[in-house]
Amino acid sequence: MIPYDVAGLAISAAAAALRLGRRLDEILAEEAAVMGDLALAKTRLRLRPTIPELRRGLERVLRETEGREPDPLGEDRPRIRRAVTRGKRPSLEKYSRRWGVYERPAKVFDPDGDFARTLRERGSRLNLEDEDIRRLVYFVVAGEDQRENSLAFRLTAVVVDVAAEFGAVNAALVLRDPQARDLVQTVLANFAAPDLEELPGSGALLRHALGTVLEGLVHRRGELPVGGGVARVALGALARARDLAGEDADFFVGLLQGRGIRFVIRGALDEAAAGLDASEGDLLEALLASVLAEASTALASSPDAAAFFRDHWNELLGALLETLGTEGPRFLNEDSPLAQSALTAVTAALAEGLRTGPITAGILRDAGAAVLSALARDPEALSRWVDSKGLGLLLTSVAEVLSGDLRDAFEGASVEAYVRAVLGVLKDHPGLLVEEPGFPRRFVEELLGELAASPDLGWESLATTLVESALSAVAREPSLAAGGGFGRAAGRVAARLARLVDEGGFSRLTATALIEILVDVLAEDPWVDASLPALVLDVFGDLLGGDEASLLAGRVLPESVEAVSREFVVHARALADRFAEDDLPLRLFELLSESLQRVERQVGRGIGQGDVPEFLGRVVRAWGRGELGHWRTDRGRFLEDLDGVVGDFLEEQA
Amino acid sequence: MRRNWIVGAVAVLLLSACVQTATVRRIVEDSNRAVAEEAFLERMDGPVTFDGKEALLERVREIEAYLGRAPRRPRTTAALRIRQGVLLVRAGEFARARMAFGEAQPASLVTERDRVLHAASGVWVWWNEIEAAGDVPPPSRRSYEAKLRALDRALEREAPRNLVLREFFEGLRVQIVVDKLRAHADPASEAGRAALLAEWKAARSRYRSIFDEKDWRWIELWAEKEPPPGTEAHDLWAERIAEIPLERLRAYDAAPRTLELLDDTLEELNLTPPERSIP
Numbered sequence: 001m002i003p004y005d006v007a008g009l010a011i012s013a014a015a016a017a018l019r020l021g022r023r024l025d026e027i028l029a030e031e032a033a034v035m036g037d038l039a040l041a042k043t044r045l046r047l048r049p050t051i052p053e054l055r056r057g058l059e060r061v062l063r064e065t066e067g068r069e070p071d072p073l074g075e076d077r078p079r080i081r082r083a084v085t086r087g088k089r090p091s092l093e094k095y096s097r098r099w100g101v102y103e104r105p106a107k108v109f110d111p112d113g114d115f116a117r118t119l120r121e122r123g124s125r126l127n128l129e130d131e132d133i134r135r136l137v138y139f140v141v142a143g144e145d146q147r148e149n150s151l152a153f154r155l156t157a158v159v160v161d162v163a164a165e166f167g168a169v170n171a172a173l174v175l176r177d178p179q180a181r182d183l184v185q186t187v188l189a190n191f192a193a194p195d196l197e198e199l200p201g202s203g204a205l206l207r208h209a210l211g212t213v214l215e216g217l218v219h220r221r222g223e224l225p226v227g228g229g230v231a232r233v234a235l236g237a238l239a240r241a242r243d244l245a246g247e248d249a250d251f252f253v254g255l256l257q258g259r260g261i262r263f264v265i266r267g268a269l270d271e272a273a274a275g276l277d278a279s280e281g282d283l284l285e286a287l288l289a290s291v292l293a294e295a296s297t298a299l300a301s302s303p304d305a306a307a308f309f310r311d312h313w314n315e316l317l318g319a320l321l322e323t324l325g326t327e328g329p330r331f332l333n334e335d336s337p338l339a340q341s342a343l344t345a346v347t348a349a350l351a352e353g354l355r356t357g358p359i360t361a362g363i364l365r366d367a368g369a370a371v372l373s374a375l376a377r378d379p380e381a382l383s384r385w386v387d388s389k390g391l392g393l394l395l396t397s398v399a400e401v402l403s404g405d406l407r408d409a410f411e412g413a414s415v416e417a418y419v420r421a422v423l424g425v426l427k428d429h430p431g432l433l434v435e436e437p438g439f440p441r442r443f444v445e446e447l448l449g450e451l452a453a454s455p456d457l458g459w460e461s462l463a464t465t466l467v468e469s470a471l472s473a474v475a476r477e478p479s480l481a482a483g484g485g486f487g488r489a490a491g492r493v494a495a496r497l498a499r500l501v502d503e504g505g506f507s508r509l510t511a512t513a514l515i516e517i518l519v520d521v522l523a524e525d526p527w528v529d530a531s532l533p534a535l536v537l538d539v540f541g542d543l544l545g546g547d548e549a550s551l552l553a554g555r556v557l558p559e560s561v562e563a564v565s566r567e568f569v570v571h572a573r574a575l576a577d578r579f580a581e582d583d584l585p586l587r588l589f590e591l592l593s594e595s596l597q598r599v600e601r602q603v604g605r606g607i608g609q610g611d612v613p614e615f616l617g618r619v620v621r622a623w624g625r626g627e628l629g630h631w632r633t634d635r636g637r638f639l640e641d642l643d644g645v646v647g648d649f650l651e652e653q654a
Numbered sequence: 655m656r657r658n659w660i661v662g663a664v665a666v667l668l669l670s671a672c673v674q675t676a677t678v679r680r681i682v683e684d685s686n687r688a689v690a691e692e693a694f695l696e697r698m699d700g701p702v703t704f705d706g707k708e709a710l711l712e713r714v715r716e717i718e719a720y721l722g723r724a725p726r727r728p729r730t731t732a733a734l735r736i737r738q739g740v741l742l743v744r745a746g747e748f749a750r751a752r753m754a755f756g757e758a759q760p761a762s763l764v765t766e767r768d769r770v771l772h773a774a775s776g777v778w779v780w781w782n783e784i785e786a787a788g789d790v791p792p793p794s795r796r797s798y799e800a801k802l803r804a805l806d807r808a809l810e811r812e813a814p815r816n817l818v819l820r821e822f823f824e825g826l827r828v829q830i831v832v833d834k835l836r837a838h839a840d841p842a843s844e845a846g847r848a849a850l851l852a853e854w855k856a857a858r859s860r861y862r863s864i865f866d867e868k869d870w871r872w873i874e875l876w877a878e879k880e881p882p883p884g885t886e887a888h889d890l891w892a893e894r895i896a897e898i899p900l901e902r903l904r905a906y907d908a909a910p911r912t913l914e915l916l917d918d919t920l921e922e923l924n925l926t927p928p929e930r931s932i933p
Contacts, residue, residue, distance in 0.1 A: 033729070040689070142765040
């Protein structure tokens, strides 16, 4: 059951709001009627002939017909003579009409027509399609309002009146709370602002704003975000948005009816605006205005879009504001008009591309924020993608990935990194997306499918590097995108690395470095199966558990894995001919272990630890070429051959 | 839950009450568009069309419908009646125009535009009716003079400060004077010439006085012949033209035409103006 006092407050608020709404509507309607422009057309004056002109005309007729037989003027001749002599207009007009003798056709003095023609001829610098210019040029303003009470005064009176009524029940609430007073003052200041008054639909806006304030006064006293600054930015943005929305006034009002405006006025905006200085506040206002206008345009496009915005407006704005919170300086850079374009483009793309998709509010927010963030950090991508249909495809793709099984795996920064990686590749190869709109989703699923099933050890950086490396490889060689083999192979290698991290074989940092290398290896030889790099990884994992692990410290390990992998891949088939599949890992381990033991003895005698990767590569190459004896059947020769490789290497180094 | 309930109630109540402003704004925009299309844009390519008149009358009906159902607010009603009168004049419905202006209560008119329109509406409607009547004998000299006196009284009483508005009514005055001179002035006698010249001078002086020196500089610039495009002179001219205050441009454009009308009228009455009003 609702407590008695809460119900009382609610009834007061509702009654006050109703009264306020009606009175504001009447006042604003009056203002529109009284102060609205008026198109006032001038009269066209047809210049009637003057008395001298009429007289001259009739005199000419008399002259030209003089002496003719029979007289064409007949009995009129003496009458015309009399009319000319007396100079009275009725007679002159009468005979002039009868004999068709106006000196010339009647001229027309047409001030408005002449003005319009002059504008057309020499007003090329005036854009008469522009409503504001037409208004200035053609219409007559109302002039000074001679009432004693200005609009601001009357609005103030209404609000004060309503607030007083409201406060009669809750006097302490309204009158003693400085936050409440501050907020009411802010709203009043905005009510009285001329640019708001002139906006179609501003009545609804003002009512909405005040309704929000009233609601806030009732329910969030003490925790209400005060802020003149916030309210100013929000209301200013709405005013500007209405300007931008132009003809879509009804839709804009519809937008106001959604949950979003309440959200803007009182919700996340103060968070985003908290750290802004005055000039940034202005930029934010402009930014929000364009986004709101974009949204209202989308809202106008279809009932589906309207439903979409009604349901998702909060999330969309949330994404934008969240991005502003983290990327504010980039987006609010006055010298970077692209930032604003990016926001509006993302808004439009979200509205168009996601409204029919199976997305949730959270996904919408994440996708929007991720794409915006990525765009903010990559000006080049920004310039290429803004105004591109590809942006919609990209957003759809991001949302699809986020709405799939991989959703749980992607949180926070990794989503942005993924988007950045995708953008990084696609900015140079937009054809990938155009040819296969679902490519990013498909490719990411191939890459991360196995990884997502791995234990959660915080492998976001591994996944991110994997996606970046794989997409970079695709950028270099687009054929890798086809078929799915490359993506799945890289994904399996990553999953193996994740397992090794889990088992303590590699650190996450090393794993991240390794995946980049192994993806490169896979990309260079597309026939290579994922099992070969995975085998090398396993072997190095084992080596790290042995006595020679110290030799593989730091960057030596990834470089060694690279050197060994490249040689191993090159000679993989030859080795497979000589060794059983199950035996190969052990043989490689023995080879590398023995090699490391020999290197360890030589370190400080002409070679350093940094030479280890190259040496191991050399050994594997010799092994692949069959230059070493068989370890098991002829161990003596094997070791002798190995020593020979070591000796050659030392000699070369010397 | 509580919050949602209250928010919902407030929102419903608020939104249920926001129709009047939108309606009036639409009326203002639509009526302006109808007049502008009929008076300015249509005329650029041809005469007024029947559709133009229909559009004007449709706007008149909209205003009537709104006033019939909206709560009575005298200022709103008065302002909309003035607008209705303007539309009706333009549509050639002069009797109804007089009624519309008559229903606007002077005490409820609060802007100089509406007040002067109301005060001068009798003359304005009469004048438009005369001009719309076609090739009929002109009003009597006394009739012209009575209307001019009425117009002068209205302009003296309301004295609009807005230049376009002043020019609108002073231009109307010049039109009436010109028509009167063309209809009745006869320079055949010395006395006739003297009376004619005196009236002409008074009309010209009065009209010129509504513009100050700064206005005249703009007027001369706007009336200046456009230099050949691509020349330095053209660039300079265009640069200066762009600075003309657009909200006064209509008056600036009308000034030389109106003075030329006065000069031409004098010449067509077989008299030479003491000097051309616009060099």
